[in-house]
Amino acid sequence: NAGVTQTPKFRILKIGQSMTLQCTQDMNHNYMYWYRQDPGMGLKLIYYSVGAGITDKGEVPNGYNVSRSTTEDFPLRLELAAPSQTSVYFCASSTGTRRETQYFGPGTRLLVL
Amino acid sequence: GENVEQHPSTLSVQEGDSAVIKCTYSDSASNYFPWYKQELGKRPQLIIDIRSNVGEKKDQRIAVTLNKTAKHFSLHITETQPEDSAVYFCAASMGGGYSTLTFGKGTMLLVSP
Numbered sequence: 001n002a003g004v005t006q007t008p009k010f011r012i013l014k015i016g017q018s019m020t021l022q023c024t025q026d027m028n029h030n031y032m033y034w035y036r037q038d039p040g041m042g043l044k045l046i047y048y049s050v051g052a053g054i055t056d057k058g059e060v061p062n063g064y065n066v067s068r069s070t071t072e073d074f075p076l077r078l079e080l081a082a083p084s085q086t087s088v089y090f091c092a093s094s095t096g097t098r099r100e101t102q103y104f105g106p107g108t109r110l111l112v113l
Numbered sequence: 114g115e116n117v118e119q120h121p122s123t124l125s126v127q128e129g130d131s132a133v134i135k136c137t138y139s140d141s142a143s144n145y146f147p148w149y150k151q152e153l154g155k156r157p158q159l160i161i162d163i164r165s166n167v168g169e170k171k172d173q174r175i176a177v178t179l180n181k182t183a184k185h186f187s188l189h190i191t192e193t194q195p196e197d198s199a200v201y202f203c204a205a206s207m208g209g210g211y212s213t214l215t216f217g218k219g220t221m222l223l224v225s226p
Binding site for chain 2: 033045100
């Protein structure tokens with residue numbers, strides 16, 4: 001199993017540009033999450049999904065959108081990128097049984113200039 | 114919503130010493146408390162967790178204690194080694210349903226040889 005994979009690893013965006021961060025898991029996990037990590041601020045939940053077709057907002061959803069058309073994929077869309085979105089983005093997944101244990105992807109480092 | 118406070122933000126110890134990281138949470142309904150370790154440039158990984166029906170849990174050199182009355186839990190690392198150097202995050206969750214994790218801001222542990 002590859003676990004949770006994310007692409008790209010690093011990206012530089014100009015202000016106002018859009019992009020999609022990809023996340024895929026091959027563990028057949030129902031639950032998937034997107035976090036952002038800013039220095040000294042821990043992990044903040046952006047969006048999460050409890051299954052295909054079901055998504056919900058986390059603590060910091062503004063400026064982001066998500067979709068969940070399959071169990072495996074959970075892309076995060078940034079519209080009109082802003083410098084405040086410069087961060088490291090982590091995708092995570094967990095099972096439906098012991099759902100609280102989350103497995104993280106390697107992260108995407110995003111710089112908005 | 115849940116709020117998790119973590120202290121200290123940085124902790125420096127000598128190899129072989131013990132290290133203690135403390136967290137408090139606000140929602141008395143929380144019943145699951147994991148700890149994640151994040152090495153520099155890597156993804157967070159679960160190292161130990163505890164549920165509210167247990168007061169203490171050990172795994173080799175690491176242990177977690179939980180005081181539900183005071184709403185705080187702690188990570189204890191004994192006989193620290195340089196490879197324990199990392200950022201440690203505590204988190205809390207109400208568990209079940211569509212619960213999500215709320216993370217503390219992290220503690221940077223530095224173990225000097």
